[in-house]
Amino acid sequence: MTNPTAAMLVIGDEILSGRTRDANMYFLAGELTKIGVDLKEVRVVSDDADAIVVAVKALSKGFDYVVTSGGIGPTHDDITADCIAAAFDKHIDVRADAAALLQAHYDRQGSEFNDARKRMARIPDDAVLIDNPVSVAPGFTLHNVHVMAGVPSVFQAMVASVLPLMTGGAPLLSQTLRIDRGEGDIAGPLAKLALAFPTLSIGSYPFQKDGAYGANIVIRGSDGGAIDAAMVQLAELFPA
Amino acid sequence: MTNPTAAMLVIGDEILSGRTRDANMYFLAGELTKIGVDLKEVRVVSDDADAIVVAVKALSKGFDYVVTSGGIGPTHDDITADCIAAAFDKHIDVRADAAALLQAHYDRQGSEFNDARKRMARIPDDAVLIDNPVSVAPGFTLHNVHVMAGVPSVFQAMVASVLPLMTGGAPLLSQTLRIDRGEGDIAGPLAKLALAFPTLSIGSYPFQKDGAYGANIVIRGSDGGAIDAAMVQLAELFPA
Numbered sequence: 001m002t003n004p005t006a007a008m009l010v011i012g013d014e015i016l017s018g019r020t021r022d023a024n025m026y027f028l029a030g031e032l033t034k035i036g037v038d039l040k041e042v043r044v045v046s047d048d049a050d051a052i053v054v055a056v057k058a059l060s061k062g063f064d065y066v067v068t069s070g071g072i073g074p075t076h077d078d079i080t081a082d083c084i085a086a087a088f089d090k091h092i093d094v095r096a097d098a099a100a101l102l103q104a105h106y107d108r109q110g111s112e113f114n115d116a117r118k119r120m121a122r123i124p125d126d127a128v129l130i131d132n133p134v135s136v137a138p139g140f141t142l143h144n145v146h147v148m149a150g151v152p153s154v155f156q157a158m159v160a161s162v163l164p165l166m167t168g169g170a171p172l173l174s175q176t177l178r179i180d181r182g183e184g185d186i187a188g189p190l191a192k193l194a195l196a197f198p199t200l201s202i203g204s205y206p207f208q209k210d211g212a213y214g215a216n217i218v219i220r221g222s223d224g225g226a227i228d229a230a231m232v233q234l235a236e237l238f239p240a
Numbered sequence: 241m242t243n244p245t246a247a248m249l250v251i252g253d254e255i256l257s258g259r260t261r262d263a264n265m266y267f268l269a270g271e272l273t274k275i276g277v278d279l280k281e282v283r284v285v286s287d288d289a290d291a292i293v294v295a296v297k298a299l300s301k302g303f304d305y306v307v308t309s310g311g312i313g314p315t316h317d318d319i320t321a322d323c324i325a326a327a328f329d330k331h332i333d334v335r336a337d338a339a340a341l342l343q344a345h346y347d348r349q350g351s352e353f354n355d356a357r358k359r360m361a362r363i364p365d366d367a368v369l370i371d372n373p374v375s376v377a378p379g380f381t382l383h384n385v386h387v388m389a390g391v392p393s394v395f396q397a398m399v400a401s402v403l404p405l406m407t408g409g410a411p412l413l414s415q416t417l418r419i420d421r422g423e424g425d426i427a428g429p430l431a432k433l434a435l436a437f438p439t440l441s442i443g444s445y446p447f448q449k450d451g452a453y454g455a456n457i458v459i460r461g462s463d464g465g466a467i468d469a470a471m472v473q474l475a476e477l478f479p480a
Binding site: 010013014015016017018019020021022025026027028029030031032033038039040041042043044045046047051073074075076077106111114115116117119120135151153172174182183184185186187188190191194201202203204205206207208218220 | 250253254255256257258259260261262265266267268269270271272273278279280281282283284285286287291313314315316317346351354355356357359360375391393412414422423424425426427428430431434441442443444445446447448458460
């Protein structure tokens, strides 16, 4: 049994120019792992319509789920919603359901629901709104693509809304053993261990601390019993 | 005049599973911006040969430079060098120049240059080695692809070696103005400013602090005079 797959598309010049350090990829990766959806690819593209459309089409076709972050605010550089509509040949305009949410919000605030703010109610036909408990302006789901804000607090709230809609597989379990020897010393036996447990993924993550080499060996898979058995063999191979 | 373009390929299950938070993308983005190379796309893929080969081919064709990180150590899950060779139809084996570097290193250490460590000397034909002053095992450049380690200290040292080989354009300059008003209030005038300065990129990055909305407006471009002029107009539009 293989788990469902996911890809993420991060949209924004600020990430690619090094101005902002992306936080959403790391968050989403952890959340998907917990529910047994395998995040297989992440792409980061700039605020460029062609780049966004090409990436959305490729990822939507290649994976079970796609999550996007960024580019759904009110300013001129927020073009994600229009690009998603273009990728799926859908009409897009200010939609009554999204406009009503925002109108009520700005009425409460005593602010004007002006043209810029109305951009945030541009939703493609047939898309389903994603609730935004932080700042109201909704995300949306079209086909297998979940379109979310880039601001981390809003992104995280939207992920919480959408995760229950994803059908996860077996959660990915993992155990880690730290081995205080260089990777070059452990790689041979480790490769044999990996062959003996073909359903598990065995990764080696080297580090250097106080001048000494070591590696964290992480054994991952959905079969807890197999992981236990592999950990026992691993500990026997490299006694502390 | 347009700047040369670059893409980055991050290779590693540990990023996609949420175990490790990538640090190399943010570092590379900042370094490329300084020398006037526009980072246009980042992809993160798992330790899967097909995924790596497909991504390397696409990015090598689509951009002037490609930088990869991860998967060049001695363990069985380090398959990047073989995948790069496959992507460019090159023969790959333990190469004398790389083996000599590593042999000398392990001789000094008094360690055995065993089969696992010899994996780190697997270099495709026609590739040029990239110096690794941190832990010796070299990266390499093949065509327009620079192949580097994933460990951040090694990645950063390799980037320092390779940057002088890249022909940069005009460095990207930027100025930022913080405006303590919601994006919805500033988006209209901001869009007009963007139209008036078509050679500049004007981005709006909203924040919420102590219950109040604001946005950092970042004006980027290679023409310092144009940025100054746009900043003057921006400040007039939104007096403090």
